[in-house]
Amino acid sequence: MAAVDSLNLSRVSRKSEEAPDPDAELARKALYYMFLMREVEERIEKRLYRQGKIVGGVYVGRGQEAICVGAGLAADPQDVLFPCHRDMALYFIRGIQPREVLAQYMGRVGGPTRGKDGNMHMGDLNRRIVAIISAMAASVPVSAGAAMALKYQGSRNCVLVFFGDGATSRGDFHEGINMAAVMKAPLVLICNNNAYAYSTPVHKQMACANVADKGPGYGVPAEIVDGNDFFAVHRATARAIAHAREGLGPYLIECKTFRMTGHAAHDSAFYVPKHLFEEWAAKDPILRLERHMIENGIATREEIDAMYARIRAEVDEAQAWAEQSPFPDPSELLTNVYEEK
Amino acid sequence: MPTTYLEAIRQGIWEEMERDPNVFCIGEDIGVYGGAFKVTAGMLEAFGEKRVVDTPISESAIVGAAIGASLMGLRPIAEMQYADFISCAFDQVVNFAAKCRYRWNAPVPIVVRAPSGGGTHGGPFHSQSPEAWFVHTPGLKVVMPGTARDAKGLIKAAIRDNDPVIFFEHKALYRRLKEEIPEGDYTVPIGKARVFREGKDLSIITYGAMLYVAQEAAETLEKEGVSTEIIDMRTLLPIDEETVLASVKKTSRAILLHEATLTGGFGAEIAARIAEKAFEYLDAPIARVAAPDTPIPFSTPLEQAFFPNADKVLEKARWLCAY
Ligand SMILES: Cc1ncc(C[n+]2csc(CCOP(=O)(O)OP(=O)(O)O)c2C)c(N)n1
Numbered sequence: 001m002a003a004v005d006s007l008n009l010s011r012v013s014r015k016s017e018e019a020p021d022p023d024a025e026l027a028r029k030a031l032y033y034m035f036l037m038r039e040v041e042e043r044i045e046k047r048l049y050r051q052g053k054i055v056g057g058v059y060v061g062r063g064q065e066a067i068c069v070g071a072g073l074a075a076d077p078q079d080v081l082f083p084c085h086r087d088m089a090l091y092f093i094r095g096i097q098p099r100e101v102l103a104q105y106m107g108r109v110g111g112p113t114r115g116k117d118g119n120m121h122m123g124d125l126n127r128r129i130v131a132i133i134s135a136m137a138a139s140v141p142v143s144a145g146a147a148m149a150l151k152y153q154g155s156r157n158c159v160l161v162f163f164g165d166g167a168t169s170r171g172d173f174h175e176g177i178n179m180a181a182v183m184k185a186p187l188v189l190i191c192n193n194n195a196y197a198y199s200t201p202v203h204k205q206m207a208c209a210n211v212a213d214k215g216p217g218y219g220v221p222a223e224i225v226d227g228n229d230f231f232a233v234h235r236a237t238a239r240a241i242a243h244a245r246e247g248l249g250p251y252l253i254e255c256k257t258f259r260m261t262g263h264a265a266h267d268s269a270f271y272v273p274k275h276l277f278e279e280w281a282a283k284d285p286i287l288r289l290e291r292h293m294i295e296n297g298i299a300t301r302e303e304i305d306a307m308y309a310r311i312r313a314e315v316d317e318a319q320a321w322a323e324q325s326p327f328p329d330p331s332e333l334l335t336n337v338y339e340e341k
Numbered sequence: 342m343p344t345t346y347l348e349a350i351r352q353g354i355w356e357e358m359e360r361d362p363n364v365f366c367i368g369e370d371i372g373v374y375g376g377a378f379k380v381t382a383g384m385l386e387a388f389g390e391k392r393v394v395d396t397p398i399s400e401s402a403i404v405g406a407a408i409g410a411s412l413m414g415l416r417p418i419a420e421m422q423y424a425d426f427i428s429c430a431f432d433q434v435v436n437f438a439a440k441c442r443y444r445w446n447a448p449v450p451i452v453v454r455a456p457s458g459g460g461t462h463g464g465p466f467h468s469q470s471p472e473a474w475f476v477h478t479p480g481l482k483v484v485m486p487g488t489a490r491d492a493k494g495l496i497k498a499a500i501r502d503n504d505p506v507i508f509f510e511h512k513a514l515y516r517r518l519k520e521e522i523p524e525g526d527y528t529v530p531i532g533k534a535r536v537f538r539e540g541k542d543l544s545i546i547t548y549g550a551m552l553y554v555a556q557e558a559a560e561t562l563e564k565e566g567v568s569t570e571i572i573d574m575r576t577l578l579p580i581d582e583e584t585v586l587a588s589v590k591k592t593s594r595a596i597l598l599h600e601a602t603l604t605g606g607f608g609a610e611i612a613a614r615i616a617e618k619a620f621e622y623l624d625a626p627i628a629r630v631a632a633p634d635t636p637i638p639f640s641t642p643l644e645q646a647f648f649p650n651a652d653k654v655l656e657k658a659r660w661l662c663a664y
Pocket residue numbers: 086134135136163164165166167168170192194196197198259263
């Protein structure tokens with residue numbers, strides 16, 4: 001449990017006689033997961049991919065980490081998560097290890113799909129986390145059904161589904177949100193509006209100003225939050241979850257953010273005006289959380305840097321483990337198409 | 342008791358709903374109305390709104406919601422009002438449901454019921470037999486009963502199966518077919534074909550309503566001194582190759598008969614397997630009788646010309662026997 005170890009170390013470093021401040025605890029946890037995600041994605045995109053150790057698509061959530069971490073930490077461990085392709089930290093929050101994620105990207109048996117699928121296409125029902133498929137928004141109706149099932153089972157839990165602005169143009173988004181609304185299913189819909197879908201800016205994706213504008217048409221309350229503010233996302237998600245648990249049906253959150261990379265590792269983002277990257281770099285969610293912690297006496301610069309060093313070492317170890325993980329044997333090609341009795 | 346094909350399916354679903362509280366039905370107009378064909382009639386009253394869920398017109402979300410519910414441990418039975426509309430749910434069926442187990446070891450035990458087939462003046466969008474699209478999708482099971490007995494046994498097996506099953510029901514058989522079926526609980530295994538009629542000179546390999554076209558042809562051929570074996574595939578995926586090959590090795594002549602259009606149809610796959618694995622047993626070419634490669638027309642004479650019939654089968658059979 002390497003991931004949790006570094007987290008505990010950062011806790012131990014606090015003065016033990018003080019009663020734990022829940023907000024400070026939350027901030028530390030959030031910074032841990034946000035930085036871990038960034039570090040793992042940096043390795044994937046800037047090292048392993050360029051070294052040819054990762055083949056296939058690499059999509060990262062750099063600059064968007066506050067969204068999955070804010071929402072993921074607001075959820076109960078029994079709430080069901082449907083991450084999209086820029087939500088890596090959700091896996092860490094649910095206990096999937098960085099080494100498993102790295103092995104997944106490299107197509108090794110140490111990854112959750114044992115090489116059957118790549119990148120963020122992974123899930124684990126024991127951890128209540130469902131794998132996406134590539135088709136954008138396909139998770140939305142499936143998450144609606146999962147939420148209907150929780151209601152059927154009399155559970156107090158809910159479902160959180162994540163997607164981008166571009167995905168909200170697809171029929172599945174509309175069928176799914178409408179179905180969930182009609183069924184009053186406990187579903188929280190979380191959109192990362194990062195201004196682009198591949199090369200397509202939002203104004204060519206939709207004629208309304210906000211993704212949130214699409215909620216009321218379905219009878220679904222919606223709100224817009226600063227997606228680079230961890231606390232804003234966390235609070236909005238908590239509100240949405242409370243709404244869902246009360247039996248009031250789905251709730252839509254639009255997190256305004258910016259994609260700080262090309263669409264994928266092969267894409268230079270030549271079509272994005274440079275000044276936008278500069279403007280959004282100043283709003284980086286990790287820098288903002290660091291500043292909040294230092295200004296409020298939650299952590300010192302030195303403590304934060306020490307935590308980052310531990311995370312880097314942890315990811316070094318994870319990477320070494322993943323690179324040692326074997327490739328699947330070709331005989332596995334034919335396994336698990338159907339239930340094997 | 343003589344039971345219709347429709348009633349057999351209804352009984353099968355009903356018994357499974359009683360047996361397992363995780364089984365529920367979801368679809369358009371299946372509750373108050375009892376379904377466009379009344380397959381779920383009476384279920385709302387018996388099982389309540391929780392287990393007989395009327396939905397918006399959203400085929401993709403119906404299948405998607407079924408997948409999501411199955412991942413949470415339920416066993417949904419999703420109804421497409423007509424098989425023709427399953428194309429609206431295509432991505433959920435072929436990309437989501439079919440691939441979860443292979444990709445991340447997540448079983449998706451759903452049944453998607455799809456009333457298919459023509460001969461009911463349904464025109465281009467209420468008559469189709471789209472089974473071949475799904476036979477081309479590893480991870481799915483594709484079932485199409487041709488008898489009332491199999492309809493009940495297979496729907497029960499489909500509901501208990503831990504993989505996604507596309508269950509085609511032939512609309513023309515719903516009320517036209519009435520026969521004795523066993524009492525109470527029984528299942529028919531998925532993945533097993535059946536010898537529907539025994540013979541020794543010619544095999545007609547078919548399924549669904551075409552069984553009865555084959556039977557009509559077989560009776561005429563009998564008078565001409567040709568003994569015809571009819572194989573009812575019952576399950577189209579996984580393919581029961583063994584039963585097909587055993588029959589062809591015995592008779593040395595094969596006709597593949599289906600109501601769906603010819604090109605890229607299920608018959609082509611069976612023909613290829615026979616050619617690969619039983620070539621030396623054949624006394625004549627492998628023949629196909631299928632609908633022509635056109636959309637399904639509405640007007641009665643056009644519709645009649647579209648569907649395979651006994652005469653078209655006889656023509657091929659006589660050619661093979663004279664070869
Ligand atoms: C149905 C479908 N069409 C096209 C694609 C190819 N594609 C992959 S990601 C993407 C853009 C997605 O944009 P958005 O939903 O805004 O998410 P983001 O990548 O910006 O986070 C496209 C077009 C796809 N995956 N699925």
